[in-house]
Amino acid sequence: MTPDTLMTxxxxxxxxxxxxxxxxxxxxxxxxxxxxxxxxxxTVKDDDLFLVTDxxxxxxxxxxxxxxxxxxxxxxxxxxxxxxxxxxxxxxxILLSSTADKGFSLSVLCTNPRIDxxxxxxxxxxRREIVLNGAxxxxxxxxxxxxxxxxxxxxxxAIALCxxxxxxxxxxxxxxxIAKMKKRLDLADSWLEEARNLKLRFNRDFWVEDQxxxxxxxxxxxxxxxxxxxxxxxxxHLGIFTPEKAYSVAERLRAxxxxxxxxxxxxxxxxxxxxxxxYHIGSVWPHDNALIAMGLRSLGxxxxxxxxxxxxxxxxxxxxxxxxxxxxxxxxxxGDNTPVQYPVACTPQAWATGSIFQLLxxxxxxxxxxxxxxLRIIDPALPESINRLSLHNLRVGPTILDLEFExxxxxxxxxxxxKRGNLRVVIEA
Numbered sequence: 001m002t003p004d005t006l007m008t009x010x011x012x013x014x015x016x017x018x019x020x021x022x023x024x025x026x027x028x029x030x031x032x033x034x035x036x037x038x039x040x041x042x043t044v045k046d047d048d049l050f051l052v053t054d055x056x057x058x059x060x061x062x063x064x065x066x067x068x069x070x071x072x073x074x075x076x077x078x079x080x081x082x083x084x085x086x087x088x089x090x091x092x093x094i095l096l097s098s099t100a101d102k103g104f105s106l107s108v109l110c111t112n113p114r115i116d117x118x119x120x121x122x123x124x125x126x127r128r129e130i131v132l133n134g135a136x137x138x139x140x141x142x143x144x145x146x147x148x149x150x151x152x153x154x155x156x157x158a159i160a161l162c163x164x165x166x167x168x169x170x171x172x173x174x175x176x177x178i179a180k181m182k183k184r185l186d187l188a189d190s191w192l193e194e195a196r197n198l199k200l201r202f203n204r205d206f207w208v209e210d211q212x213x214x215x216x217x218x219x220x221x222x223x224x225x226x227x228x229x230x231x232x233x234x235x236x237h238l239g240i241f242t243p244e245k246a247y248s249v250a251e252r253l254r255a256x257x258x259x260x261x262x263x264x265x266x267x268x269x270x271x272x273x274x275x276x277x278x279y280h281i282g283s284v285w286p287h288d289n290a291l292i293a294m295g296l297r298s299l300g301x302x303x304x305x306x307x308x309x310x311x312x313x314x315x316x317x318x319x320x321x322x323x324x325x326x327x328x329x330x331x332x333x334x335g336d337n338t339p340v341q342y343p344v345a346c347t348p349q350a351w352a353t354g355s356i357f358q359l360l361x362x363x364x365x366x367x368x369x370x371x372x373x374x375l376r377i378i379d380p381a382l383p384e385s386i387n388r389l390s391l392h393n394l395r396v397g398p399t400i401l402d403l404e405f406e407x408x409x410x411x412x413x414x415x416x417x418x419k420r421g422n423l424r425v426v427i428e429a
Contacts, residue, residue: 011024031090041070041071042100044102045103045104049134050132051072051073051132051136053130055095055108056086056092056098056108056110056128057084057086057128058084058086059071059081059082059084059085081136086126086128086140088115093110093112093126095108095110096109096110097326097345098110104131105131106130107127107129108127108128108129109125109279109343109344110126110128111124111125112126120157125278127140127142127143128141143275143278147159147217147225148271148281149224149226149227150211150226150227150228150271151272152227152271152272155220156219156221157221159217159225160217162231162234165198165206165235165240166235166238166240168198169198169238173192173239175187175191176192198240199239203242203245205218206218206224207245208224212252213232214241215227216231217231227268228252228268229267230253230265230285230289232253233249233253233291234288234295235249236250236295237295246299247299250301254304256269257269257270259308259311261334262284262314262315263284263288263308264284264289264292264308265282265283265284265330266280266282266285267282269282276330276331276340277330277342279327279342282329283328283342284327284328284330284339285327286327286351286355289355290312290354290355290358292308293305293308293312293358294358294361296308297362297365302381305362306363309359309362309363309383310385311333312324312355312359313385314385315339318338319347323348324349324356325341325349325352326342326345326346326347327342327345328340328342328345360389363383363386363405364391365377365381366394370396370397374426375401375424375425376428377414377425377427379429380412380427381412382405382406382412387406388407389404389405390402390405391405396423398421399419399422399423401416401420402416402417402418403416404417
């Protein structure tokens with residue numbers, strides 16, 4: 001033993017450094033987030049090194065059965081890591097999506113749960129990347145989520161989103177129609193009055209005068225969250241805007257900071273918070289755009305609606321299996337470049353797939369009225385990329401029919417190719 005070495009049962013001092021046996025080191029409490037259900041797992045591999053985690057990328061040390069021995073970091077048949085867990089103030093993050101398709105890495109997108117009164121749910125986005133390459137490497141990126149004002153500052157308190165007001169308004173209007181059909185005039189009058197009052201308050205409280213646009217939301221204090229986003233586009237076909245405000249919103253959404261050539265971004269590229277790879281702060285969502293296209297069509301802005309369809313259709317044709325993804329990055333379309341994929345977008349995804357059918361409805365503009373045994377086809381319009389379109393086995397009430405649409409220049413004609421039933425079809429140019 002050298003003169004600068006001191007050894008006792010409790011510690012070893014060597015070269016000025018003190019080493020203490022593990023059993024004497026106080027271990028800080030690491031609370032468990034216990035799941036009562038078996039968790040699906042993801043596996044990534046690099047030669048003899050492989051990692052098995054849950055869908056959040058966690059190796060939990062706690063469960064009903066006190067740990068899952070199948071999860072961990074392994075080399076050959078030896079487990080070297082038995083716990084790796086991302087928590088937010090002793091809470092488990094909320095999973096949005098995850099994938100290990102690359103084989104050697106896994107990508108997780110999640111957000112925060114509600115943390116008492118200090119942090120509202122879905123306030124931050126968490127992107128987690130875990131890679132095996134001779135060792136385990138992890139990167140965690142945290143960003144503010146979606147509800148920001150024009151300065152890029154996060155909104156506080158309970159958030160009243162603009163599109164939610166639109167959906168509530170439309171629901172009350174449609175419920176009033178049902179109430180009239182059921183001879184409940186008291187309910188019909190009540191819901192109509194509530195809808196009228198909501199529309200009045202909405203156009204007063206949400207309109208940002210100096211931007212001639214609709215606020216994203218009102219915050220917990222009733223102040224406008226005045227960023228330029230795609231959210232007001234949902235309201236275009238719901239009837240809650242006054243006509244002049246609706247046209248102003250429609251025109252603003254076509255500006256280059258919003259429309260990137262493939263679709264309309266969730267947040268203006270001029271915003272300080274803009275991130276083309278952000279989940280709700282610059283990416284493009286097909287279902288979001290399909291709803292906006294329906295709104296443009298309802299305002300008679302057919303060319304603008306078709307322009308949006310063309311961008312989304314071109315994007316979809318560049319995807320694997322021609323499937324529209326949940327979302328894609330908001331980078332600008334330049335020349336023949338391809339849309340940048342969002343790393344952990346779900347594909348196929350129900351919302352995105354449904355957007356294709358909504359865009360088809362936008363083009364052919366069918367207005368079925370089964371109780372009155374009638375189908376109106378109002379000013380159908382095909383884009384330049386589609387010359388012919390056929391719909392087969394369309395059912396309206398008891399009638400089944402086939403429709404064919406054909407474009408010649410800027411005009412689209414429609415004819416009934418086959419009909420089984422006595423449905424009245426009215427084609428309006």
